[in-house]
Amino acid sequence: xxxxxxxxxxxxxxxxxxxxxxxxxxxxxxxxxxxxxxxxxxxxxxxxxxxxxxxxxxxxxxxxxxxxxxxxxxxxxxxxxxxxxxxxxxxxxxxxxxxxxxxxxxxxxx
Amino acid sequence: xxxxxxxxxxxxxxxxxxxxxxxxxxxxxxxxxxxxxxxxxxxxxxxxxxxxxxxxxxxxxxxxxxxxxxxxxxxxxxxxxxxxxxxxxxxxxxxxxxxxxxxxxxxxxxxxx
Numbered sequence: 001x002x003x004x005x006x007x008x009x010x011x012x013x014x015x016x017x018x019x020x021x022x023x024x025x026x027x028x029x030x031x032x033x034x035x036x037x038x039x040x041x042x043x044x045x046x047x048x049x050x051x052x053x054x055x056x057x058x059x060x061x062x063x064x065x066x067x068x069x070x071x072x073x074x075x076x077x078x079x080x081x082x083x084x085x086x087x088x089x090x091x092x093x094x095x096x097x098x099x100x101x102x103x104x105x106x107x108x109x110x
Numbered sequence: 111x112x113x114x115x116x117x118x119x120x121x122x123x124x125x126x127x128x129x130x131x132x133x134x135x136x137x138x139x140x141x142x143x144x145x146x147x148x149x150x151x152x153x154x155x156x157x158x159x160x161x162x163x164x165x166x167x168x169x170x171x172x173x174x175x176x177x178x179x180x181x182x183x184x185x186x187x188x189x190x191x192x193x194x195x196x197x198x199x200x201x202x203x204x205x206x207x208x209x210x211x212x213x214x215x216x217x218x219x220x221x222x223x
Contacts, residue, residue: 009150031209042200042214043153050209088152096160096207097168098143100153 003027004091006101014109019079021104023072023089030092032065032072037103038085046074079108111136114215116201122221123191131186131218133201139213141204142184143168144176146197147217153200159184160207191222 004025013019023032031050035043047056049065049072056063062075072089089101117132135142143158145168155168159178173195175187184203188195199218204210 006152033212035212042217043202043212044214045211048209048211090153090212092208096141096166097155097158098212099155099169100145102150102152 004089004099004101006087006089006104008104009102010105010107012107012109013079015081016078019076019083019106021074021087021089021106023074023091023101025070025091025093027093028069030069032069032089032091033098034063034072034074035088035090035100036085037088041085043088076106079106081108081110084108113137114201114203114213116199116215116218118218119216120219122223123188124223125192127191129188129191131188131199131201131220133184133186133215134182135184135203135213136182137203137205137213138181139203139205140181141207141210142178143202143212144174144184144186145200145202146170146195147200148197156186156199188220193222196220196222 006023033048034046037043053067054065060077064073086103086105088103090098114135140161144156145153154170157176159165162181165176201215202212204212
């Protein structure tokens with residue numbers, strides 16, 4: 001079964017509110033990637049985290065990799081309607097397989 | 111560069127029929143993979159390849175075959191289509207297997223009746 005879980009599955013926010021999605025793995029990951037998929041589109045790479053405790057920022061987006069390298073989070077500050085889509089984490093466990101999480105669908109109301 | 115291309119965009123099959131979903135990339139990527147996307151299930155890895163002539167199974171390989179005779183192409187074959195294979199299929203590629211950005215194709219929406 002799916003070994004990389006994401007919560008929540010859905011999130012509806014008012015424009016300007018913050019949003020966070022959490023990614024949890026049952027085993028240690030060698031690295032984690034985040035992707036965004038717009039409605040009707042394909043996943044697009046956002047960022048990769050490799051080090052334990054790593055934090056990276058992209059404008060209003062903040063990505064964090066847990067100390068144990070088993071969990072990660074994506075936080076969006078002051079959401080905009082352009083943030084609408086599904087956010088996926090994807091991780092590797094020292095193998096060639098990249099396993100995706102279940103995704104969090106974000107809806108932003110103006 | 112065209113990036114990752116997939117054909118067809120849409121396909122309807124009857125139960126028991128076979129078909130091949132095509133995937134090609136022109137970025138000289140060694141790593142290619144196939145995912146299926148179903149509501150609430152995220153993207154599940156079907157098969158992947160770390161280079162020409164090398165393929166391996168992902169999370170949900172049953173009912174699907176792949177081959178990688180060239181670096182550019184990675185077709186996915188459905189041997190005997192079943193309604194459970196109704197899904198959106200994405201092909202992806204990256205330079206190498208570990209820690210590289212995946213580039214996705216536009217997807218193939220498959221319906222099996």
